[in-house]
Amino acid sequence: MTNLANMTAVAEAAGVANAPEVADAAGLTHPANVAVRNLTIRLGANTVIENxxxxxxAGEFVVLLGPSGCGKSTLLHSIAxxxxxxxxxxxxxxxxMTWADPKDRRIALVFQSYALYPTMSVERNLSFALRINGTPKAEIARRVARASEMLQLGPLLKRKPAQLSGxxxxRVAIGRAIVREADVFLFDEPLSNLDAKLRTELRRELKQLHQRLxxxxxxxxxxxxxAMTLATRMAVMRGGVIQQFGTPAEVYARPDNLFVATFxxxxxxxxxxxxxxSRDGAPHFRSAHLRLDVSAYPFKSAPADSLPCVLGVRAEDVRVRMGEAASERAKVxxxxxxxxHRVIWLDYHGAQIASIDQTKTPVAVGDTAAFSFDGAHVSLFDEADGTRL
Incomplete structure (x- = not known):
C-alpha cells in the first residue's frame, strides 16, 4: 500500500471498532465535544503548534481556516x-484521547484525496470499514442504504470509482465517513480538488448534511x-496560533487583528x-488627506490621544458616487x-481603495468619483502590534 492508502486504512477503522451496534433514533451515536488543551506539536526541529x-x-461545525503552513491540518490530524x-x-x-489509537477515538476522517479503492464498487467502498470490523450484514446494509440516500448515491452503488465524476x-468519500456513525467527523480540505461549480454544490450538500445529522x-x-458559509464557528490560524475564534459574522465584522482583517x-x-x-472632545482618525469622526466606534478601552493606528474599512462599506461634489474624491x-455587482478601485493619493458597488451608474477608468464611509462601520488597529483598538 502507498502511504495514502495506509492513512486511508487507518481512517477507515477509526471510530468503528467500538461503535455501538444500536444507534439512537437519528441513526447516529451522540455528537461529542472536543477539547484541545495546551497542545504543542514539534516535527523535528520545527514547532508547528505551540500551547x-x-x-x-457537541454538534458544532467548526472550520479551521488559514494559509498553507499555518498548522490547521496538523491540528486536525492530531485530533484524529x-x-x-x-x-x-x-x-x-x-x-x-491524547494517546489513544485512531480506531478508539470514535472519529471519521475525510481526506483531501478521495482515496477510494479502485477495484471495489461504490457499495463495497462504503462498507469496507464495517466489513473489516465484523459488523453484522444487516447493519451494514442499513448504514450503506442510509448514507447512499443522503448523498444520492443509490444509482451509483454498482459502479467503480473510475466510472464516477470528481x-x-x-460524495462516496463522505459517505464512507457517514456509515461509521462516529461521534466526530473530520474533514481535511475535501473540496479543494474540485472545480468551482462542484465545490459550490458539495458545500451546500455538506451544510445540509450537518443540519440533518x-x-x-x-x-x-x-x-x-x-469557512464563512459552512461554519457555526471558525478559527483563523497563522503560524500555529489561533488568531481569532468566533462566528463568521463576528470574525468578519470585528477582526481581532490586522492579519484576520486582511485574510x-x-x-x-x-x-x-x-x-x-481628540478633536472637540471626540476621537477622530486623521491621515495626511483624511479626517474621520470615530466617536461611534466601539473602543475596547478609552482611546489614547495621538496614537499611531490603522483604519480598516470593508469594500461594501465604501460608498462611491459619480458626478457629486464631496470633500473626498479619487480617480477610478x-x-x-x-x-x-462590481468592484470599483480608487486611487486616493497613492492608496488603492476598493468599493463594492451594486448600482448601474456609468463609470470608467480615469473618472473622478466622490467616496465616503461611516466612522461607525470601520475597524481601528494599533499600528505597533496590529491588535484591534
Whole structure:
C-alpha cells in the first residue's frame, strides 16, 4: 500500500471498532465535544503548534481556516490520532484521547484525496470499514442504504470509482465517513480538488448534511468562502496560533487583528495609516488627506490621544458616487465586473481603495468619483502590534 492508502486504512477503522451496534433514533451515536488543551506539536526541529487551546461544542461545525503552513491540518490530524503530540491533551466526549489509537477515538476522517479503492464498487467502498470490523450484514446494509440516500448515491452503488465524476467520488468519500456513525467527523480540505461549480454544490450538500445529522464536524480549509458559509464557528490560524475564534459574522465584522482583517474578505479590507486624536472632545482618525469622526466606534478601552493606528474599512462599506461634489474624491483606477455587482478601485493619493458597488451608474477608468464611509462601520488597529483598538 502507498502511504495514502495506509492513512486511508487507518481512517477507515477509526471510530468503528467500538461503535455501538444500536444507534439512537437519528441513526447516529451522540455528537461529542472536543477539547484541545495546551497542545504543542514539534516535527523535528520545527514547532508547528505551540500551547494551542480549542473548544468544539457537541454538534458544532467548526472550520479551521488559514494559509498553507499555518498548522490547521496538523491540528486536525492530531485530533484524529495520526500525529503524536509533543505536549498537551486532546479530549473527546470528556475522555482523554491524547494517546489513544485512531480506531478508539470514535472519529471519521475525510481526506483531501478521495482515496477510494479502485477495484471495489461504490457499495463495497462504503462498507469496507464495517466489513473489516465484523459488523453484522444487516447493519451494514442499513448504514450503506442510509448514507447512499443522503448523498444520492443509490444509482451509483454498482459502479467503480473510475466510472464516477470528481464530485461523485467525493460524495462516496463522505459517505464512507457517514456509515461509521462516529461521534466526530473530520474533514481535511475535501473540496479543494474540485472545480468551482462542484465545490459550490458539495458545500451546500455538506451544510445540509450537518443540519440533518446534528453531528460534530471539524473542517480544514484555506478557502474563506467555505469557512464563512459552512461554519457555526471558525478559527483563523497563522503560524500555529489561533488568531481569532468566533462566528463568521463576528470574525468578519470585528477582526481581532490586522492579519484576520486582511485574510478575510474579497477584496481584502481597505487599510489607511494615520493617527487617533481628540478633536472637540471626540476621537477622530486623521491621515495626511483624511479626517474621520470615530466617536461611534466601539473602543475596547478609552482611546489614547495621538496614537499611531490603522483604519480598516470593508469594500461594501465604501460608498462611491459619480458626478457629486464631496470633500473626498479619487480617480477610478480599475473597474471589475462581478455579475451582480462590481468592484470599483480608487486611487486616493497613492492608496488603492476598493468599493463594492451594486448600482448601474456609468463609470470608467480615469473618472473622478466622490467616496465616503461611516466612522461607525470601520475597524481601528494599533499600528505597533496590529491588535484591534
Amino acid at each position: 494551542l487551546d480549542l473548544d468544539v461544542r 490520532g495520526l500525529i503524536d503530540v509533543t505536549d498537551g491533551s486532546i479530549e473527546i466526549a470528556g475522555e482523554d 464530485g461523485q467520488r467525493q 446534528g453531528a460534530t464536524m471539524i473542517y480544514v480549509t484555506h478557502d474563506q468562502v467555505e 478575510l474578505g474579497s477584496p481584502a479590507m481597505n487599510l489607511l495609516k494615520g493617527t487617533l486624536e 483606477s480599475l473597474v471589475e465586473p462581478m455579475g451582480n
